[in-house]
Each structure stands twice: as structure tokens, then as C-alpha cells.
Amino acid sequence: MHPAFQGLLTIAIGVSGCVGYFYLSNQFLDKVLFPPRGPNAGRNINRANIIRPWLFLFPAVAALGLYLAYPVIETMRLSLTDRVPGGGYEWVGLENYKQMVAEPKFWEAMRNNMLWLIVVPALSTFFGLLVAQLTDRIRWGNVAKAMIFMPMAISFVGASVIWKLVYDTRPVEQDQIGILNALYMFFGGTEPQTWLTIPFWNSFFLMVVLIWIQTGFAMVILSAALRGIPEETVEAAILDGANPFQIFFKIKVPQIKTTILVVWTTITILVLKVFDIVFAMTNGQWETQVLANYMYDKLFRANDWGVGSASAMVIMLLVTPILVWNVRNARNEMK
Amino acid sequence: MSDIAGTKPALRWVVHLSVIFLVVLWVVPTLGLFISSFRTADQIATSGWWKSLFPSEQNLTLRSAAAENQVLEDGMYVIEGNLFDASQKATISKWGVSSRAVDAFEPGQTAELRRGGTITVDASGNYRMENAEEFTGARGARVFVTAELPPEFTLDNYHKVLLAEDSTDSMTRAFFNTLTVTVPATIIPILVAAFAAYALAWMEFPGRALLIAAVVGLLVVPLQLALIPLLKFHLGIGIGKGYLGVWMAHTGFGMPLAIYLLRNYMAGLPRDLIENARVDGATEFQIFTKLILPLSFPALASFAILQFLWTWNDLLVAKVFLIDASGQTTVMTNSIVELLGTRGGNWEILATAAFVSIVVPLIVFFAMQKYLVRGLLAGSVK
Numbered sequence: 125m126h127p128a129f130q131g132l133l134t135i136a137i138g139v140s141g142c143v144g145y146f147y148l149s150n151q152f153l154d155k156v157l158f159p160p161r162g163p164n165a166g167r168n169i170n171r172a173n174i175i176r177p178w179l180f181l182f183p184a185v186a187a188l189g190l191y192l193a194y195p196v197i198e199t200m201r202l203s204l205t206d207r208v209p210g211g212g213y214e215w216v217g218l219e220n221y222k223q224m225v226a227e228p229k230f231w232e233a234m235r236n237n238m239l240w241l242i243v244v245p246a247l248s249t250f251f252g253l254l255v256a257q258l259t260d261r262i263r264w265g266n267v268a269k270a271m272i273f274m275p276m277a278i279s280f281v282g283a284s285v286i287w288k289l290v291y292d293t294r295p296v297e298q299d300q301i302g303i304l305n306a307l308y309m310f311f312g313g314t315e316p317q318t319w320l321t322i323p324f325w326n327s328f329f330l331m332v333v334l335i336w337i338q339t340g341f342a343m344v345i346l347s348a349a350l351r352g353i354p355e356e357t358v359e360a361a362i363l364d365g366a367n368p369f370q371i372f373f374k375i376k377v378p379q380i381k382t383t384i385l386v387v388w389t390t391i392t393i394l395v396l397k398v399f400d401i402v403f404a405m406t407n408g409q410w411e412t413q414v415l416a417n418y419m420y421d422k423l424f425r426a427n428d429w430g431v432g433s434a435s436a437m438v439i440m441l442l443v444t445p446i447l448v449w450n451v452r453n454a455r456n457e458m459k
Numbered sequence: 460m461s462d463i464a465g466t467k468p469a470l471r472w473v474v475h476l477s478v479i480f481l482v483v484l485w486v487v488p489t490l491g492l493f494i495s496s497f498r499t500a501d502q503i504a505t506s507g508w509w510k511s512l513f514p515s516e517q518n519l520t521l522r523s524a525a526a527e528n529q530v531l532e533d534g535m536y537v538i539e540g541n542l543f544d545a546s547q548k549a550t551i552s553k554w555g556v557s558s559r560a561v562d563a564f565e566p567g568q569t570a571e572l573r574r575g576g577t578i579t580v581d582a583s584g585n586y587r588m589e590n591a592e593e594f595t596g597a598r599g600a601r602v603f604v605t606a607e608l609p610p611e612f613t614l615d616n617y618h619k620v621l622l623a624e625d626s627t628d629s630m631t632r633a634f635f636n637t638l639t640v641t642v643p644a645t646i647i648p649i650l651v652a653a654f655a656a657y658a659l660a661w662m663e664f665p666g667r668a669l670l671i672a673a674v675v676g677l678l679v680v681p682l683q684l685a686l687i688p689l690l691k692f693h694l695g696i697g698i699g700k701g702y703l704g705v706w707m708a709h710t711g712f713g714m715p716l717a718i719y720l721l722r723n724y725m726a727g728l729p730r731d732l733i734e735n736a737r738v739d740g741a742t743e744f745q746i747f748t749k750l751i752l753p754l755s756f757p758a759l760a761s762f763a764i765l766q767f768l769w770t771w772n773d774l775l776v777a778k779v780f781l782i783d784a785s786g787q788t789t790v791m792t793n794s795i796v797e798l799l800g801t802r803g804g805n806w807e808i809l810a811t812a813a814f815v816s817i818v819v820p821l822i823v824f825f826a827m828q829k830y831l832v833r834g835l836l837a838g839s840v841k
Contacts, residue, residue, distance in 0.1 A: 134706060138647040146654055150744040176743055177664040184655030184714055185670070187648075190692075191685060191711020192677045198688035251481075258478050268478050270828065272485045277824035278817050279772030281792040285799065285813040286492045289508075289806065299506050301806075303491060306507050336485065344832050368470065397681045400774045404796050419683055420775075429687055436684045447679050454675040458668065 142183065149179045196440065203433035220430035230435070232411055233418040236327050237442075240398065240414060243328065245391040247335045249384060252342020256350055257372060269347065273340035280337070280400030287333045288405060291319040323411045330412055333401050338394065342387045349383035350376060389446050396442055415439050496810040497612040503806045514609050516552070518561060523578070523586055523599035535589050536576075542584040542602055551582050553605040561603035572600055580604070616811040630815050632787075633794040637771060637816070639702060640781065640790060644709035644770045645763055651710065652717030653759065657747050659718065660725040661733055671722070677715040685712070686779050693780065701788070705781040712776065713766045720837050724758035725751060761834025764827050768820050791816040 153175060154160070158168035203220055205213040224230050255272055259265030275283060292302030293316050300306040305316040320326045353376055361375045377384070399416035406412040408421065415435060422432035494508045506515060521542040529536045543549050553562035556570045556578065564570050566582035576590030578600060588600065620630050658664075659671055685708075693704045728751070736746045752759075770776075774792040781788050789797075795816060798809050824831065 134643045134702070135646055138643060138706075139650060142647070142650045142654075147744065150742065154742065174664065177658040177662040177667075180654045180658035180662070180743075180747075181670070183651045184718060187651065187707075187711045187714045188674070188677055188718075191689060191708065192680050192715065193673075195685035195688040196680060198691075199684045202687060255478070255481060258474050258481075262475060262478065265478075268482050270825070271482045273828070274489070274821070274824065275485070276831075277768060277820040278489070279774070279792055279820070281772070281774055281795050282813045282817045285795060285809055286488045288799070289492055289495065289810070290488050292806075299510075301503060301505075301507050303487065303507065303509065306509075336488070339485075341835060344835055348832075348836055393679050393681075397683060399683075400792070403774070404799055416681075416683055423687060424779075433687060436681070436686075439681045439683055443679050443681055447676050450679060451672050451676045455668070455672055458671065 145183065146180070150176070153179065199433045199436050199440070202429055203437050206430045216430065220434040224431050224434050229408075229413055229418060233408075233413040233415045233435075234438075236411075236413060237396070237415045239327055240331055240334075240395050241392060243331050244334050244338065244395045245388045247331075248338040248342045248391050249346075249387050251335065251339040252344075252387065253346050253377075253384070255339065255343045256347035257376075260347070260350055269343060272343060275337045276340045278337070280333075280398075281404050283333050283337055284401055284404035287329075287336075291329060293318045320406055320412075321410045326406065326410055327412050330401055330405055333405070334395065334398060338391050342391065345383060345387050346380065349380040353379050389449070393443060393446060396439055492810045492813060495806055496616055496814045497614070498807065499613055499615065500805065500807045502611070503810075504804075511610055511612075514607050516605060516607050519604050519606060520558075521584075521602050521604060523588060523602060525599045526594040526596055529588075529590075529594050535591060536593050537590075538586075538588040538594060538599070540586060542580070542586060542604065549584060549604075549606040549608045551580065551584060551604045551606045554580050555603045556600065558601075558603060562605055574600070578602070616807045617815075620808060620811045620815060630791060630794060630812050633789050633791045634815065636788060637790045637792075640705055640709070640777065641767060641770045643706045644713070645766045647706065648710045648713040648717050648766060649759055649763060652714055652762075653721055653752065653755070654747065656718050656721035656725055657751050659722045660728075661751075662743070674715050674718050674722075678719060680715075682712050682776070686775075690779060700781060700783045702781065705777060708776050708780045709766075709770050709773075713762075713769070716765065717762050720762050720834060721755060721758050723837055724755055728754055757830065757833060758837070760827065760830040761837065764823060764831045765834045767823060768831075771820050 153172050158172040158175075159165075160169045160172070162168075202213075204215065204217060206216045206220070208214050255269065259268050262268075278286070290302055290304050292300075293305055294300050294302075296314075296316055300309055300316055304319060305313075309316060319329045357375055357379065358371060361371050366375070397416055398414060399420060402408060402412055402414050402417045403420065408414070408417045415438060419432050419435040419439070422428045422435060426432075491508045494511060495503050498508065498511055502511060505517070523542070524538055524540045526538070528540070529538045531537075551566050553565065555561040555563040556572060557563070564580070566580060569577050569579045572578055572588070572590075574594075574596065575592060576588055576594065578586055578588045580586045580602060584604075584606075586602070588594070622631070659667060659674075689708060689711075690700075693699060693707075698704050698707075732750065733746060736750055741749070772792065774790075774796065777790045777793060781790065782793055791812075795809070795812050798805070798812055
């Protein structure tokens with residue numbers, strides 16, 4: 125069967141299945157199980173109303189449980205076991221973790237991830253805030269914002285290709301086709317650089333790709349926050365003789381502090397999961413390894429599920445503070 | 460205007476210039492790849508894409524017409540013609556007839572041909588070959604020129620990438636595979652999540668707050684954790700690697716954001732509306748389908764775009780749950796990564812393939828930017 129046809133069929137089955145499930149289960153509840161008639165009408169209505177929310181929730185909760193909650197537990201279990209040749213698992217305790225921390229590649233990935241965690245959210249938020257503020261009152265601001273927002277639509281893989289061309293290197297006697305080397309030679313460089321193979325700094329060249337993508341996100345959120353600042357506070361500051369920089373840093377930034385924090389944490393979570401960029405551009409060579417790619421290497425190249433799961437747990441551990449913070453905030457908001 | 464922009468003219472100029480600078484910085488990388496996708500392999504490899512917008516000086520090896528075109532004029536054998544294709548408009552600055560001296564002659568001068576006879580070439584590429592004896596040989600004489608060529612672009616790369624029979628270059632299959640992954644993976648989670656979001660927003664039941672907290676928590680769980688357990692699960696229940704698996708995976712991974720976005724939106728709908736409907740005797744199912752769903756359209760659209768972009772651009776989930784060794788189920792992101800690995804130097808194929816994959820999300824992006832912004836605003840956990 126042609127996959128496109130299969131796709132259409134899936135949409136049809138999926139959609140009608142969903143609608144059918146919700147409709148029929150509600151009908152069953154009201155008409156068969158607890159009909160709101162007869163001697164027990166009142167009690168039946170109450171009972172039906174206790175059950176109904178769970179009918180609405182069931183498919184979603186099942187998906188959440190199976191695809192997100194269960195894997196957390198299962199990965200934890202896998203990280204404490206090893207596969208036995210021929211099938212089955214054996215309990216090895218913390219052996220996988222010990223093996224992992226003994227590997228220099230793991231510490232390289234940790235070091236790089238920490239760099240990513242500091243640099244990418246900081247610079248994305250900085251540029252996002254800068255663009256949001258600068259474009260706020262200029263007439264063609266929306267066009268400028270759309271242009272800077274555009275990379276959000278581009279896949280990490282597409283972005284990797286785009287930036288690989290920027291970083292391209294040709295021998296010194298030829299014309300450079302990568303714009304970075306062309307500029308470098310133009311401003312007096314003697315030897316074209318292979319940017320992605322310079323240890324330590326190459327990680328920054330990879331980070332540029334993610335910053336380029338995420339600045340648009342930061343800009344959109346922060347721009348909305350800036351618009352939400354009450355005019356009076358700014359006007360009062362002007363009357364008091366504040367200069368534009370004071371207005372920005374002392375009046376505006378403090379008022380959007382929470383939003384800045386939200387943007388920062390959202391990008392932080394994304395950074396922890398960054399995989400495609402490193403995978404497509406260097407594949408972790410030349411000391412650019414990051415945790416997500418290290419994990420992919422372990423799982424699908426080395427076929428070592430134990431250590432792979434252990435490194436996945438490290439990512440989970442790094443996310444946990446943000447998770448707790450988010451849940452706390454959400455609960456406070458609902459009260 | 461009570462802002463940085465506006466108080467002093469000098470400052471306003473700084474603002475405009477900085478914005479222009481930033482926009483250029485952000486657009487140039489994409490522009491480079493876009494322009495490269497319209498250039499030939501030779502052009503890409505020999506000069507930067509930014510030069511393609513202006514006339515460029517190039518060294519070319521061209522051939523005169525073959526001996527069969529000669530005519531007899533006043534006892535001399537003559538071949539006349541133009542070195543360039545009819546469509547090309549080039550200006551020759553130097554030329555030569557030997558690879559060791561490619562710039563030996565000025566336009567208008569006459570050179571001796573090694574195989575006998577003479578050739579005269581003018582600046583626009585017109586040449587005249589004369590010989591007392593008959594020209595021989597199946598191919599014409601080689602002429603080396605240094606010429607100023609106007610900008611030239613081609614659609615050949617797109618032709619090759621989209622229509623080539625050769626499966627390594629063809630993105631057509633990958634394009635339709637990506638579409639096949641994306642559409643169900645966008646539609647199904649919306650429906651499932653919408654029902655759940657309604658229950659979480661407007662129904663009273665014990666455990667509701669806990670469930671909402673769980674959704675917020677799962678929002679940030681890295682999907683990396685899910686790869687092995689779910690692959691094991693898919694292999695265990697017999698669906699293995701394939702479309703069904705990838706649809707289910709995307710549905711699961713998109714669920715927290717979908718529920719979160721839709722619940723927040725639905726919770727903001729006016730309470731009276733829903734309670735009036737309840738008083739009028741509408742069932743919850745009717746309220747949901749007739750009232751909530753149409754009113755929630757903006758939120759549904761927001762999530763649909765986010766999920767569409769995410770599934771279209773995804774590499775990891777497709778690699779783990781879909782792509783097997785057969786090579787029939789590749790998606791575009793994966794094809795491009797493979798091109799990067801095997802044909803990293805073939806920029807014309809790479810650039811074009813990348814652009815084919817980028818163009819659909821870009822169209823969606825520009826057409827529905829409003830909803831995307833709204834989705835992002837609602838989706839970043841406050």
C-alpha cells in the first residue's frame with residue numbers, strides 16, 4: 125500500500141476512531157450504564173458525572189503515561205541493568221554509571237553541554253531582548269522581526285547545512301566560498317581556517333546555529349512582554365529626566381524579569397536536548413560532543429543500552445530542577 | 460515618542476542602523492544557501508555566492524565549431540561562429556590557444572593554430588578560423604578565454620533533486636514520506652488533547668490539580684529518555700519500525716504541550732457560556748463539540764503549527780521509530796544528513812535539497828505567523 129494512502133487512511137481511522145470513542149463511550153454511559161431515568165435517576169446522574177471526565181481524559185492520559193511517564197521509569201531501570209547476550213537483562217547496579225564517568229568522551233560532552241547551557245540561553249535572550257527593544261517603535265519593525273524570527277521555521281538539519289556553507293573552507297590559493305573565511309581573508313587573515321575542527325572554539329561555532337534559531341523565539345516573547353509594560357511607568361521616568369538607557373535597564377527590564385526567566389529556562393531545556401546540530405555538523409568529532417549525541421552514539425552505534433540509558437538519566441537529572449520549578453509555579457498560579 | 464527610538468535624531472539613526480545590521484546578519488546565511496541552490500557545481504566551487512550577483516571574471520575552455528562546418532571562401536577554408544552559447548553575453552579580455560599560455564592574446568589579435576591555420580577572436584566571442592588547407596578532426600579547436608560573465612542562474616539543481624530517477628539524489632520520495640509522517644502526527648494529537656483539555660478546564664473531579672501538575676512536569680521531560688523503552692515496546696507489540704510507530708510517538712511527545720496550550724485557552728472561555736448550555740440541557744459531549752471546539756480555534760491552530768513544524772523538522776524521532784535499513788522510509792531531514800555525510804562537497808545538491816525541505820515550513824510560517832506567535836506566547840510555561 126502506498127504510504128500516502130496509508131497516511132490518509134490513518135487520519136481517517138484516527139479521527140473517526142477518536143470521535144467514535146468519545147461519542148460512543150458517552151452514549152454508553154448515559155443510555156446504558158447510568159440512564160438519568162427511573163427510580164435512581166438522581167444517583168445515576170451523579171455517578172455518570174464522576175465517570176465522564178475520565179472518559180474524556182483516557183486516551184490522552186494513556187498516551188502521556190505510555191510515551192513519557194513509563195519511559196522515565198524504564199530508562200532508570202535499564203541504566204541499572206546490562207543486556208545479556210542471547211536475551212534477558214542482568215542487574216548490575218551502578219556499573220553503567222561507573223563505566224560512563226570513566227570515559228573521557230562523557231566528560232567532554234558534559235563540559236560542552238555546560239558551555240552550551242551558559243552561552244546559548246544567555247546570548248539568545250540577549251539578542252532577543254535587543255531586537256525586541258530596537259524594533260519596538262520603528263515603522264518597519266514588524267518586517268525586521270519576521271526576518272529574525274524566520275529561522276524558527278527551519279529545521280536544525282537545514283540550519284546545519286546553511287551554516288556549513290558559511291563555515292566552508294577552501295585551500296588558500298583558491299577563492300573562499302564560505303563567507304566567514306572570505307571575510308577572514310579580506311580582513312587580513314593569512315590562512316583560511318577550518319572553523320569546525322578548532323578544538324574548544326568549534327563548539328561556539330555550533331552554538332551560533334542554535335542562537336541564530338532561538339533568538340527569534342526570545343524576541344517574540346520578550347517583545348510581547350515589552351508591549352505589556354504600563355505606559356505610565358515609562359512616562360514617569362521620562363518626566364524625571366531618565367535617559368533611554370536608564371529607562372530600558374531600570375524601568376523596563378525589571379518589569380519583564382519573569383518573562384526573561386521563562387525565555388531563559390525554555391531555551392535551557394531545548395539546549396539540553398540539542399542533538400541534530402551536532403549530529404549533522406561534526407557528529408561529536410573534534411571535541412564537540414554533547415550529551416544528547418553521546419547518548420545516541422551509545423544507544424544506536426555502540427548498542428550499549430546500559431550506558432546509553434545512564435547518560436539519558438543524566439539529561440533527565442539536569443532537567444529536573446526546571447521541572448520542579450515549573451510545576452511549583454503552575455500550582456501557585458492555579459490557587 | 461517616549462522611548463529610546465525617537466527622542467534624539469542621532470539615536471534614532473543608531474537604532475535603524477543596528478536593526479538593519481542585525482537583520483542582514485540573520486538573513487545572509489539563508490540567502491547564501493538559497494542563491495547557491497541556483498548555481499552550477501562549478502560556479503559554487505570556484506567563487507563565493509555573493510559574487511554571483513555581479514558579473515565575474517572566469518577562465519573558460521571553449522571549442523570552436525568542428526571541421527564539418529567549414530566553407531570555402533576565395534580559396535581559403537573558413538570556420539566562423541561564436542564561442543559562447545546564444546544566451547550567454549560575455550566579454551573576453553584575454554585569450555589563448557594553448558593551455559600553457561591561456562592569456563597570450565588580446566581580443567582582435569590572430570593566433571596560429573597548432574594543427575594548421577589561424578584563428579581570430581574578438582571581445583564578444585566571435586571567431587574566424589582560416590586555413591589554406593582543409594580543416595580536419597572531429598572536434599573543433601580549443602580556445603582558452605578569460606571572460607567577464609554576467610550573473611547566471613539555473614534551475615537544473617531543482618530538476619535533478621526533484622525529478623532525478625537516481626534515488627540518492629531524489630528528494631521526491633523523502634518529501635512525500637515526510638508529509639505522510641507529518642499530517643497524521645499533527646491532526647491526531649489535537650483531537651485527543653482537546654477532549655482532555657476540556658475535562659481539565661471545565662469538569663470537576665478529584666485529582667484534577669494533580670493531573671495538570673503532571674502535564675506541566677511532562678512538558679520538559681527530554682524525549683531522549685523515551686527512545687529505547689518505546690522502541691522496545693513497539694518491537695514487542697509487533698508494529699516495529701514504521702509509520703504507525705512514528706505517528707504514535709509524535710502523538711505521545713506532543714501531548715503535554717497540546718493539553719497545556721488548549722487547557723489554558725479553554726479555561727479562559729467565559730464561564731456563563733458553558734453553564735448556560737448545561738442548564739439548557741446540553742450534554743458535555745455536545746458542549747464540547749458545538750461550543751468549545753469552534754471557540755478554541757485559535758489555540759487549536761497555534762498548536763497545529765507548532766506540532767507541524769516540529770514533526771516536519773524532526774530528525775531524531777524519525778531515525779529511531781521510522782527509518783529502517785530498506786531506505787524506503789527516509790524523511791527529508793535524514794536524506795540531507797546522509798547527503799552531508801556522503802556528498803559533503805556537492806553543494807549544489809545539498810543546497811537544493813535543504814531548500815526543498817525548508818520551503819514548506821517557511822510557507823506555513825509566513826502564512827500563519829500570527830497563530831505561531833500566539834502559540835509560543837501561551838506555550839512558554841509561566
